[in-house]
Amino acid sequence: MAGWVRYISIAPPNLQNNTADADRLIGELKTQLNTDAIDIDLYLLKRLPDLLRRCKYNVNCILFKDRERWLVTGVAHPQDINPIYGLAVDLGTTRIVLRLIDLSTGRITAETSSDNPQIPVGPDILARIHFADQDGGLNRLNRMIIDGLNQMIIRLCDSCKAEPYNIYSLSVAGNTAMTHFFMSLNPRWMIREPYIPVINRPGLIKAEELGIRVNPAARVLIFPSVGSYFGGDLIAGILFSGLNKAEDTAILVDVGTNAEVVIGNRDWLVACAGAAGPALECGATKIGMMAGPGVIDQVVIDHDTYNIRWHTIDNMPPKGICGSGLIDLASHLFLCGMIDIKGKLVPSVCGSRLNEKDGIRHLVGVPAEDSATGSALTISQADIDSLIRSKAAMYAILETITSSVGISFKDLSTFYVAGTFGSFINPRSAISIGMLPDLPIDRYKSLGNSSIGGTTMALTSSKCLDEIDGIRGRVTYLELNVNQEFMNRFSAAMFLPHTDPLLFRSVKVRTSRNPQ
């Protein structure tokens, strides 16, 4: 097995074989791992002679790897009842997700998530990058994330009676800016031409040096980034999807404020990222919000009665709508003719559901009497316009990257959709509004949070770690210059589902009829 915990049995020392304790352990590991480069942490070294003798020279070694070099971070008694843990961390701009992994079995012991503690400084990453450049700003952002993580680690461990001391390895993925904040590196040059990060491949760093309070010998693997706009979270996503190992070409889309796309197979990988606008994450709509109890995540409209039915998370009274719900809503509004191909609300169809505020049309989605807020939940023409811009950008990006590699959508074996929000998108709805291409539904696969998925994999096998560098090295990043061709694609996609209906043959709009 290729896990990080290896059982090692060494002969007790004698006068004929009296090399040092550490060197004997390393010698045996070198044979087992078939390598020449193994280091041992100083903190562990201080405890090693007693540990070896207490275990009668039969021990579980806890390993990690920094490119070609292995590192021993811990040694445990094979009968120790305390599990040996690793911690997978998804450093999202919005949410931080932590998973405690039992390194011996690779199983997930516990999981927790929390809002990114930097949100008060700025919900979007750009505001934080500017803040970091002010006096003491970087240090404050770094303390927020490190202190926040330390608190989350204590809570996570408490939830399963684990000890932070028993965490020996961490794997962390985030976008390039979050990775910089995590290491206390100033990302100022990332947002100035020619957009330079401080480092793309940080490798393994001592947890203590980063201020993370776990075992003092623990190391942190930080997922490498490709550049300022293609971070370690996406490398983790590729690893999780297996895109890099498949014979057939597939595509991976991480849907968020930025649409991050990777296309490829085991031979090549091409990536690009582009601003899709905040609408897909509901940042722009008045009633839009992150998924949570009472948030509408699914919408269906009865095409006969125009009745809007909704599903909320935890079945609580509705208080807002999240991205997947919004796409469902827009899709059904379009399919039953309540909005036209330009996305404009059609008064003759919407009827009494429509009202006007400050000269802007609003459609009542949830009447006041059903809403958790006591007021009606409405979606405005501006909200719909914003969503259409976002979906058009997404489709234009997908067209650009596929055409740049000479692949048509139908050649894609699988269309992975990732992201905390993206995973909940109903592909049928996304196709109906022309956000995702018109492929058979079974080609779409939801990956969930692929970033935490990838960081988890890195803690289950040393082979995955080798893969990470392989992925990073093979990604060709396509700079998505907003050129005339892209603008043409974008404009063509500003219609529902598209100016070219032949691209979306499966989308059948209900022919207009009398309003209810």
Place this chain on the structure above:
Amino acid sequence: MAGWVRYISIAPPNLQNNTADADRLIGELKTQLNTDAIDIDLYLLKRLPDLLRRCKYNVNCILFKDRERWLVTGVAHPQDINPIYGLAVDLGTTRIVLRLIDLSTGRITAETSSDNPQIPVGPDILARIHFADQDGGLNRLNRMIIDGLNQMIIRLCDSCKAEPYNIYSLSVAGNTAMTHFFMSLNPRWMIREPYIPVINRPGLIKAEELGIRVNPAARVLIFPSVGSYFGGDLIAGILFSGLNKAEDTAILVDVGTNAEVVIGNRDWLVACAGAAGPALECGATKIGMMAGPGVIDQVVIDHDTYNIRWHTIDNMPPKGICGSGLIDLASHLFLCGMIDIKGKLVPSVCGSRLNEKDGIRHLVGVPAEDSATGSALTISQADIDSLIRSKAAMYAILETITSSVGISFKDLSTFYVAGTFGSFINPRSAISIGMLPDLPIDRYKSLGNSSIGGTTMALTSSKCLDEIDGIRGRVTYLELNVNQEFMNRFSAAMFLPHTDPLLFRSVKVRTSRNPQ
């Protein structure tokens, strides 16, 4: 050149080449150094973007190396007037020696030495090893050496207007126990059969992790040891002597309480160590002391008048005698017949210079009126007996190691004598008493403090660093079991110069004549 400071010029970033700052620097270094493995310290990384821009992408990189992996610990402006320093450290049981090296030129900027601050715990290493095993003992010994080093570093830097912050690399050599104290590793198993150190090859450790206050990114190279009785100081000595690169076979002897011997050439190296007793370092004689002002370091006896003439360090009135003076004295006493071939004082020759205290004969070396102490400086029969045991042990060790490799003394191209004290031995005198073999005087080469010599070399060239591991890997350690053969050799060497006069043909003892 193979030094640790390399001038690197990288193209400023542009949209076509917008990889990260660190990766661009590392990429250029990889080309220059022809390697794939280069890391950069996190502390430096935080400052790198500003440094690169301030230097317009033309910088001096400060490097160090951990086996196959290079590490960037600093980046400096090529016109910076502050030198880039390295610090060579000889961690002697008795004396600590520090040298500040200009890493750009390889030149020695300043040097200082100080008593080992652990001496109050115990002058010999064994006492300290026992002390380390008591509650809090190891920590106290570690603090003594680390605090002591930090104070010495400040003094050393003050003496030449340098800043500890500008020290980027350290190379440290000591015996295996001192190396353990330095790293806060408990050497308890080194003195219990089968004599196991914690680690022989510690590699590169962060100075900060060891508590050394220099540049926060600085790394410490700790010279590897072969085992409990053959430490990094001797590896440094071999490096300094060049024994490992010569075609002809040579021998290196580090004279101290332990006699540590290495024989070999560029193809093989065989080492052994054995207790020579404290007499050679003057630990056993009443008037013996470490070299210092007023200490007799050279002695001549007029063979006609039996007048004893002495030279003291700094020409101060004599207050004691050091090892080299003692060997001179014994040699002349023997050559002019004042002691016999068993080392016994001959009353008929010594005459009035002899007196008796507590039934033991004493020879007055310095009369009270000439001495700095106001009392006569005398050497007792017991002192001479102790010296003879030490010289016999030394000769038996030399015979054992040469015969074990099938080499006779006359085949040795060079006989290196090292050690703070050993370097001052007059080989003629050492031959006369049968401590060193009867070789032409020009075969003897005094190396001075070869440990600080070797650590200095490690800071001047990356090639030397590769050599260290090569030396360590090639040393075969010969366990000097005190067997019957060794005891026979020891007994035969208990005479002056030896029971077999044919081994010391050059030694001509004055035939007895009437006393003065």
